[in-house]
Amino acid sequence: MSSLLEQAIAEAYASAPADTIVLHTLEINHKSFLTPARVVRWPVTDNEPETFRCLLEDTASYDPGRVVEFIGVPFEITLPAHSTEEAGQFSIRIDNVGDILDEQLEAAAIAGGQITAIYRQYIKGTESTDGPATIWEGIKINSPRMEGQTLVADGAVLDWMQRGYGELYTPEGYPGLVRGR
Secondary structure: OOHHHHHHHHHHHHHOOOOOOEEEEEEEEOOOOOOOEEEEEOOOEOOEOOEEEEEOOOOOOOOOOOEEEEEEEOEEEEOOOOOOOOOOEEEEEEOOOHHHHHHHHHHHHHHOOOEEEEEEEEEOOOOOOOOOOEEEEEEEEEEEEEEOOEEEEEEEOOOHHHOOOOOOOOOOOOHHHOOOO
């Protein structure tokens, strides 16, 4: 991580009010899902997960500008290294999702195709009015698997290693490549 970025993050955390709680959310989607699976990082107490109503950004792929429900479950995310040399790999572990995602993941495995996710951060208390403070779109989920009641998956943000370089050079767009002088 660059020292300038580290300094900015340190300043933001130092100046944040002590009672500010950041809600970390994931929206997981696949073409076979009827609606995206939405979870917020939150401890489960009393055997019943808490539900959060969060405002999505106006540019969201699903339910833009609407207040939607996120289910509170414990999860961990290991963020990718800040490097142009790596593909932005990360991993997630979402606990207690057996009933929430098990059937959806099975349908995704049968249908094939890419599972995607969007990571958002909200400020607790303003999640239904102000929308997300941070958004990471285009997360590609690879190798999702259930370990008991825990979803474990790897993924990539800004998958630099898989992106095409340059432009598509066609004879129509670049006639000099196919004609002589």
